[in-house]
Amino acid sequence: MAAFILRRVVQTLLVLLVMSFVIYALIGLMPGDPVDMMIAGNPGATPEVVAALRKIYGADQPLMVRYWHWLSDALRGDFGFSRTHSQPVLEVLAPALWQTCQLMIGSFVVSVILSFALGIVAALRPGGWVDGLISLCAFAGISVPVFWLALMMILVFAVELHWFPASGIANVGDGGLRDRLMHLVMPITTLALANTGAFIRYVRASMIEVMRMDHVRTARAKGAGEGRVVLIHAFRNALIPVVTIMALSFGVLFNGALLTETMFAQPGMGKMIYDSIQGNDYNLALVGLLFATLVTLLSNLAADLAYGWLDPRIALA
Amino acid sequence: MSATTDTEIVAPRTEAAVGVWRLRWRRFRGHAGGMAALVVLVLLVLFTLAAWPMQHFLGIDPNATDLFARFEPPGPVHWLGTDDAGRDVLVRLMVGGQMSLLVGLLATVIGGVLGLFIGIVAGYFGGRVDAVLMRFTDGMIALPLLPLLIVFGAIDLTKLGFSQDFARSGAAGFWRIIIIIAIVDWTAIARLVRAATLAIKERDYVRSAKASGAGAGYVMASHILPNVATPIIVAFTLTVGRVILLESVLSFLGFGIVPPTPSWGNMLNNAQELVTTAPALAVYPGLLIFITVIAVNFLGDGLQHAFDPRSQR
Numbered sequence: 001m002a003a004f005i006l007r008r009v010v011q012t013l014l015v016l017l018v019m020s021f022v023i024y025a026l027i028g029l030m031p032g033d034p035v036d037m038m039i040a041g042n043p044g045a046t047p048e049v050v051a052a053l054r055k056i057y058g059a060d061q062p063l064m065v066r067y068w069h070w071l072s073d074a075l076r077g078d079f080g081f082s083r084t085h086s087q088p089v090l091e092v093l094a095p096a097l098w099q100t101c102q103l104m105i106g107s108f109v110v111s112v113i114l115s116f117a118l119g120i121v122a123a124l125r126p127g128g129w130v131d132g133l134i135s136l137c138a139f140a141g142i143s144v145p146v147f148w149l150a151l152m153m154i155l156v157f158a159v160e161l162h163w164f165p166a167s168g169i170a171n172v173g174d175g176g177l178r179d180r181l182m183h184l185v186m187p188i189t190t191l192a193l194a195n196t197g198a199f200i201r202y203v204r205a206s207m208i209e210v211m212r213m214d215h216v217r218t219a220r221a222k223g224a225g226e227g228r229v230v231l232i233h234a235f236r237n238a239l240i241p242v243v244t245i246m247a248l249s250f251g252v253l254f255n256g257a258l259l260t261e262t263m264f265a266q267p268g269m270g271k272m273i274y275d276s277i278q279g280n281d282y283n284l285a286l287v288g289l290l291f292a293t294l295v296t297l298l299s300n301l302a303a304d305l306a307y308g309w310l311d312p313r314i315a316l317a
Numbered sequence: 318m319s320a321t322t323d324t325e326i327v328a329p330r331t332e333a334a335v336g337v338w339r340l341r342w343r344r345f346r347g348h349a350g351g352m353a354a355l356v357v358l359v360l361l362v363l364f365t366l367a368a369w370p371m372q373h374f375l376g377i378d379p380n381a382t383d384l385f386a387r388f389e390p391p392g393p394v395h396w397l398g399t400d401d402a403g404r405d406v407l408v409r410l411m412v413g414g415q416m417s418l419l420v421g422l423l424a425t426v427i428g429g430v431l432g433l434f435i436g437i438v439a440g441y442f443g444g445r446v447d448a449v450l451m452r453f454t455d456g457m458i459a460l461p462l463l464p465l466l467i468v469f470g471a472i473d474l475t476k477l478g479f480s481q482d483f484a485r486s487g488a489a490g491f492w493r494i495i496i497i498i499a500i501v502d503w504t505a506i507a508r509l510v511r512a513a514t515l516a517i518k519e520r521d522y523v524r525s526a527k528a529s530g531a532g533a534g535y536v537m538a539s540h541i542l543p544n545v546a547t548p549i550i551v552a553f554t555l556t557v558g559r560v561i562l563l564e565s566v567l568s569f570l571g572f573g574i575v576p577p578t579p580s581w582g583n584m585l586n587n588a589q590e591l592v593t594t595a596p597a598l599a600v601y602p603g604l605l606i607f608i609t610v611i612a613v614n615f616l617g618d619g620l621q622h623a624f625d626p627r628s629q630r
Contacts, residue, residue: 015456023468031473139618143558143611145565148585148603155592155599255463259566263589273464274570277471289468292461300459 008304012297016290020074023289024067027282035059037083037280070286080283084276089287092272097291099169100268102184104250104257107191112246114196119203120230126208134200141197146256150190150263157186167265187264191256195249202245206238213237244307250299254292344623351619354612361609365418368411379408380577388595400598401587410601413579417606420491420574421561424498428560429553432503436510437537437545441518451511458504466563469497470572490575498563502556509552513545551621558613565606581606 035053039045045053054060058069073080079089122134158166164186165171170179210216211234219233220226258270265271269288276284345351371377382404389399397407439450470493474484483489517523523540531540567573568582576583581602588599 015459019460026468026472029472029476030468031471139611139614143607143614145562145603145606147566147569148606151585151588151592151599151603155596159592251459251461254461258463274467277467285468289461289464292464296459296461
């Protein structure tokens, strides 16, 4: 087990290293370079000055050299300065991360609860009208464009009904717990609804499969009540593949978070990445993307470990 | 399709080939959701194609702006009214639909071919080739898709050696979004094809082809490819739905189809302001995306049901 974890951790780090280079190279292909940004507001910059600046900041060096400099700085904890925020990158990152954690964990919990409840109910009578209705909702959840769902939520609950604020994280001059929670309701609901569709399908499929198994029939034959059969005998076994897939979908959740944050103007990781790419904030975009990759890789790692932990029959080799 | 079920072995080969597809069609017809989806999709395609008669016979240009006729309500000239630049909403929805559907299909085809190639090669050769290709595939799956696509969308094409004129043209925007989506969305098909190839390559007819001296390329093209087609049709369908969603997201964020060319995604570009001034404009394009993708997903479900003899309803 320890050897397995170690190997997977080393693998994860390697992928992260490779990705850091790929992302660095991609960012280099975005319009302009840091020196262009510096002189953008300065019509007096002569070509000589520009060349000198390029030399000072190393923008004239080949890609590999620049990457090496960035990497050695990064390993010492120096990720550079954010152009648009005029702050060190890490100081911009930390609050954004906290914001995204609230959104992602909140909606993850909501969609897990919803999908377990609906998925199990649908699996009790596959093909029945309840199942049909739940499956239709699940399909709707998979098929809806998240940003449009957010738009419709704003239209209905903010513009028409005035129940919830349309954007931001707190009202000016308020910022109490209730105020902050009110601002989180719509983003969390939107993201949760978009995710629940896929989750319901996993839970339903897994439950239907398990309900056909011998041990479920045995439990029924021995006189266990239907509730006990479903929740204890079937659900426990159906959980294994479902948990893995749910952990794996954390990356997809991040895609959704990017859109929800952008739509509801929440200053989280997703919006930060989007804004930094739009604003040619290279250092911030680079670290943001790398961090997003890390989160996805870690969730994959967690999925692998959860698999072995939930089902001792699986030997982790 | 060649022998895959027991009945075919008994029946003469050519008739059996027809029989499988007829059987599948019959099973598909019995799937209410799939049939409804098919009808909806045909109607949607007809709707987008109606842009042509609308443009030519009613003389409505989807890109013609008229700042004196902004936010006009639905009327005899503009059936669904006009948008914030005075352009006809209905015709833009039709043309935008063509864009969205075309991007969905083309990106899926290109990504599908890529996935097919990687999957067959990995499955057929196995060993080291398989390990490298599948680790690569796993790596791709592990990436944060949307942020990466945004970076791809922001890339300055002139830095890749394209001319200034091309980089600014509408064609560049169109092909860029197709290529970048195809680059990231081939993994599901690759894995599926690999699994199918692994099963097929041990069959007797493949072995006998190899024994008679057929090269790897020939075996892959004429024995394996036709037999992995069936399982990937469903995956292909589901990919189209996902790609249409991705296109709409990227165009909405401003990294996809570039205005004035409409797409369902970029028609929502300034929808955040529209929700207060002209909510209908924020509703239509998204609703069409929603209907299209849900229909595509139901179609996939129906095909799955039709192709999988074990599936019961």
